Amino acid sequence: MKLENQIAIITGGGGVLGGAIARQLAAEGATIILFDIRAEFAGKNAESVIGAGGAAEAVGLDITNADDVRAKVDDVFARHGRIDILVNCAGGSARSRIKVFHEQSLDVVRDVIGINLYGTLNCTHAVAQHMVAAKSGKIVNIGSAVGVQGLAGCVDYAASKGAVVSATKSLAKELGPLGINVNCVSPGQIPREAPDDPEAFARQHSFLNRIGTADDIANLVRYLVLPEASFIIGQNYVVDGGRTLAMQGSDARA
Numbered sequence: 001m002k003l004e005n006q007i008a009i010i011t012g013g014g015g016v017l018g019g020a021i022a023r024q025l026a027a028e029g030a031t032i033i034l035f036d037i038r039a040e041f042a043g044k045n046a047e048s049v050i051g052a053g054g055a056a057e058a059v060g061l062d063i064t065n066a067d068d069v070r071a072k073v074d075d076v077f078a079r080h081g082r083i084d085i086l087v088n089c090a091g092g093s094a095r096s097r098i099k100v101f102h103e104q105s106l107d108v109v110r111d112v113i114g115i116n117l118y119g120t121l122n123c124t125h126a127v128a129q130h131m132v133a134a135k136s137g138k139i140v141n142i143g144s145a146v147g148v149q150g151l152a153g154c155v156d157y158a159a160s161k162g163a164v165v166s167a168t169k170s171l172a173k174e175l176g177p178l179g180i181n182v183n184c185v186s187p188g189q190i191p192r193e194a195p196d197d198p199e200a201f202a203r204q205h206s207f208l209n210r211i212g213t214a215d216d217i218a219n220l221v222r223y224l225v226l227p228e229a230s231f232i233i234g235q236n237y238v239v240d241g242g243r244t245l246a247m248q249g250s251d252a253r254a
Contacts, residue, residue, distance in 0.1 A: 137179070183232060
């Protein structure tokens with residue numbers, strides 16, 4: 001196990017993707033700390049890690065509150081004596097409130113940017129202090145293919161995730177010389193539940209004959225925090241089954 005004795009904080013730890021990442025890193029021996037505003041969901045993912053023989057704990061936290069983030073991160077460090085890995089997985093779109101930008105409420109825009117961008121920066125700011133002192137660490141941000149390509153109706157989400165990609169590159173330049181690797185993984189369409197027509201969904205959202213899964217993303221996150229990836233820095237990896245290859249006005253496979 002290549003991450004034995006390491007401490008990994010995963011934000012959005014109550015979600016499907018956060019849970020998959022937690023299980024992957026725990027399988028490599030890391031102790032997992034799951035941050036999520038929905039503490040009960042993070043607790044369920046922690047239980048799944050523990051049930052598989054790993055070590056995990058859940059922490060209820062609103063990552064848009066910078067002071068609370070700092071306190072919770074410092075508490076993790078005080079109890080464990082180290083923080084080796086940060087995966088900024090928390091995020092979300094407006095979902096049912098999605099509208100074209102000129103009709104969208106700016107309160108919704110602020111909410112989306114708050115969780116995706118400020119949440120990521122708040123957690124990185126708090127954790128980086130400890131990593132800089134240790135001259136070691138791995139940070140993986142979760143972006144989005146939408147942050148690379150853009151999407152009508154998702155200006156707020158695209159802007160926030162695009163900013164995460166750009167921040168990744170700048171952070172890599174700042175923190176790399178201090179021994180810290182910062183990279184980004186940008187998922188394509190990863191459904192939380194099985195679609196009614198899996199074949200049609202796969203055709204619409206990828207060039208592969210299957211649907212993307214949380215483990216497809218978690219597999220790359222796991223690699224990026226392993227010693228084998230120690231010379232990789234400032235990169236954004238799009239994991240989307242080729243979704244971003246499609247052209248305007250064409251079928252995904254045309």
